[in-house]
Amino acid sequence: MKHTSRAKRVRGIVAGVATVALLASACGGDDADDTDDVEVDEPADDAEEDDAELEEDEPDDDEPDDDADEDEDAEAAAGDGDFDIVLIPGVTGDEFYVSMECGALEAAEELGATLDVQGAPEFSPTEQIPILESVIASGPDAILIAPTDVDALQAPLQEAVDAGIEVVLVDTTLSDPSLAVSQIGSDNHEGGRMAAEAVGELMGGEGAAMVVNVTPGISTTDARGEGFEEGLEELYPDITFLGQEYSDNEPAQAAEIVSATLAAEPELSGIFGANLFSAEGAATGIRQEGRDDVSIVGFDAGPAQIEQLREGLVQALIVQQPLDIGRQGVEQAVAALTGEETTPEIGTGFVTATIDNLDDDDVAEFLYRAEC
Numbered sequence: 001m002k003h004t005s006r007a008k009r010v011r012g013i014v015a016g017v018a019t020v021a022l023l024a025s026a027c028g029g030d031d032a033d034d035t036d037d038v039e040v041d042e043p044a045d046d047a048e049e050d051d052a053e054l055e056e057d058e059p060d061d062d063e064p065d066d067d068a069d070e071d072e073d074a075e076a077a078a079g080d081g082d083f084d085i086v087l088i089p090g091v092t093g094d095e096f097y098v099s100m101e102c103g104a105l106e107a108a109e110e111l112g113a114t115l116d117v118q119g120a121p122e123f124s125p126t127e128q129i130p131i132l133e134s135v136i137a138s139g140p141d142a143i144l145i146a147p148t149d150v151d152a153l154q155a156p157l158q159e160a161v162d163a164g165i166e167v168v169l170v171d172t173t174l175s176d177p178s179l180a181v182s183q184i185g186s187d188n189h190e191g192g193r194m195a196a197e198a199v200g201e202l203m204g205g206e207g208a209a210m211v212v213n214v215t216p217g218i219s220t221t222d223a224r225g226e227g228f229e230e231g232l233e234e235l236y237p238d239i240t241f242l243g244q245e246y247s248d249n250e251p252a253q254a255a256e257i258v259s260a261t262l263a264a265e266p267e268l269s270g271i272f273g274a275n276l277f278s279a280e281g282a283a284t285g286i287r288q289e290g291r292d293d294v295s296i297v298g299f300d301a302g303p304a305q306i307e308q309l310r311e312g313l314v315q316a317l318i319v320q321q322p323l324d325i326g327r328q329g330v331e332q333a334v335a336a337l338t339g340e341e342t343t344p345e346i347g348t349g350f351v352t353a354t355i356d357n358l359d360d361d362d363v364a365e366f367l368y369r370a371e372c
Contacts, residue, residue: 082112082113082114083111083112083113083114083141083142083333083334083337084113084114084116084140084141084142085104085108085113085114085115085116085140085141085142085143085144085330085333085334086115086116086117086118086135086138086140086142086143086144087100087101087104087115087116087117087118087119087143087144087145087170087326087329088117088118088119088128088131088132088135088143088144088145088146089101089117089119089146090119090123090128090146090147090148090171090172091119091120091121091122091123091148091249092119092120092121093121094123094276094277094302095276095300095301095302095303095368095369095370096171096275096276096300096302096320096322096368097119097146097171097322098368098369098370098371098372099322099323099326099368099369100146100170100171100322100323100325100326100329101117101326101372102323102326102369102372103322103323103324103325103326103327104117104144104326104327104329104330105326105372106323106326106327107326107327107328107329107330107331108330111330111331111334113330113333113334115330116140118131118134118135119131122249123148123214123215123218123249124148125147125148125149125152125153127148128147128148128153129152129153129156132145132153132156132157132160133156133159135160136156136159136160136163136165139163139165140165141165141166141333141337142165142166142167142168142333142334142336142337143157143160143165143166143167143168144168144170144326144329144330144333145157145167145168145169145170146169146170146171146172147169147172147173147174147219148172148218149217149218150172150173150174150175150217150218150219151174151175151217153174154174154175154176154179157174157179157180158179161179166181166333166336166337167179167180167181168180168181168182168183168184168329168332168333168336169182169183169184169185170183170184170185170325170326170329171184171185171186171220171322171325172185172218172219172220173185173219174219181332181333181335181336181342181344182328182329182332182333182336182342182343182344182345182346183344183345183346184325184328184329184332184345184346184348185220185325185346185347185348186220186320186321186325186347186348186349186350187347187349188219188220188221188223188224188227189223189224189226189227190227190350191223191224191227191299191318191320191350192223192224192225192226192227192228192229192230192231192272192274193227193228193230193231194227194231194318194350194352195224195227195228195231195272195297195299195318196227196228196229196230196231196232196235196236196272197231197235198297198315198316198318198352199228199232199270199271199272199295199297200232200235200236200239200270202270202295202297202315202316203236203239203269203270203295205236205238205239206238206239207239207240207267207268207269207270208239208240208241208242208265208267208268208269208270209232209239209240209241209242209268209269209270209271209272210241210242210243210244210245210261210265210268210270210271210272211225211228211229211243211244211245211271211272211274212244212245212246212247212254212257212258212271212272212273212274212278212279212281212282213225213244213245213246213247213274213275213278214246214247214248214249214274214275214277214278215246215248215249216246221274221275224272224274224275224299225244225274228272228274229241229244239270240267242261242265242268245257245261247277247278247281249275249277249278250277250281251277251278251280251281251284252281252284253281254273254277254278254279254280254281254282254284254285255281255282255284255285255288256285257281257282257285258271258281258282258284258285258286258289259285259288259289262285262286262289262291262294263289268294269293269294269295270294270295270296270297271286271294271295271296271297272296272297272298272299273296273297273298273299273314274299275299275300276298276299276300276302276304276305278298278299279296279297279298279299279300279305279308279314279317280298280302280304280305280308282296282298283296283298283308283313283314286313287313295315296313296314296315297314297315297316297317297318298314298316298317298318299317299318299320300317300318300319300320300368301317301319301353301366301367301368302368302370303368303370305317306353306358306367309353309354309355309358310355310358312355315354315355316352316353316354317352317353317354318350318352319350319351319352319353319363319366319367320348320350320366321348321349321350321366322368323366323369324348325348328346328348332346351363351366353367
């Protein structure tokens with residue numbers, strides 16, 4: 001699939017060509033008027049001298065034209081960069097999206113693009129849509145966005161495409177992602193299965209387990225929950241699955257959910273926290289209840305979760321690669337803007353972090369950043 005640059009750039013080029021043509025026409029008219037004053041019966045010696053001067057002024061075909069090379073270099077440099085790209089994360093303050101921003105900034109600097117980041121303090125389509133509409137009105141060349149709802153963001157992003165803005169989906173997706181030049185993210189269903197494998201092993205294959213999730217309708221976390229349930233049923237049929245509860249991305253609410261579930265289901269011994277705040281809140285709830293026999297597997301690896309892993313409050317983390325998602329998002333946007341081929345769907349991998357491998361190079365490089 002190939003995508004061309006925005007329509008407004010094409011209109012600019014056409015206008016420029018027309019202007020050059022008009023100037024050339026005007027210069028030709030002046031030359032024609034001047035020829036009326038030239039005397040035809042010019043002495044032969046003067047003509048020979050003029051021929052000699054012309055021969056001296058003509059460039060040697062074998063010698064490089066430095067001026068032409070400089071013009072070509074300038075045109076190439078202008079085409080290589082100066083693209084305005086805006087990243088709209090799912091929420092601000094989340095180390096996953098901070099890490100994604102860091103990767104996007106690194107790629108933008110390498111490719112000569114300008115990156116701006118605008119996001120909402122809550123993971124909510126109600127908060128995100130006005131930001132997206134404001135960004136569209138500013139007319140950037142491309143938008144990288146983590147949609148906060150698979151359906152609610154469909155129409156606003158179609159407006160961006162209709163305005164000639166290239167769209168790249170990062171982390172989350174849409175019900176119909178075909179409007180984007182590329183979508184980049186983790187295989188969250190597989191990540192959920194990996195979490196089920198880790199939880200089941202920590203539980204010894206028996207007991208009761210639950211999922212603390214975010215909000216229904218988010219493509220990534222929905223897939224994690226589904227993958228966990230399927231993986232648990234397949235790998236550990238003797239574990240009772242208590243279902244999913246939703247914390248609205250609030251650690252305090254996740255803590256309350258876990259406390260209430262422990263009171264109602266004392267056999268609970270395994271929890272999967274489907275994102276950073278869910279796992280963080282689950283660990284807080286267990287600590288508040290004074291239980292040390294409940295295993296938690298989190299999804300993501302922010303500084304707070306790493307500290308909880310070191311303290312033993314969380315036993316394992318399923319770690320994504322947000323820096324890579326950010327880098328590839330910018331790369332795909334620039335490819336679309338320069339008319340190069342883009343990749344419609346790109347999947348990034350995971351690693352499972354435990355206290356035993358946390359400091360290994362092949363795990364430590366994927367731990368999330370609190371700032372760039």
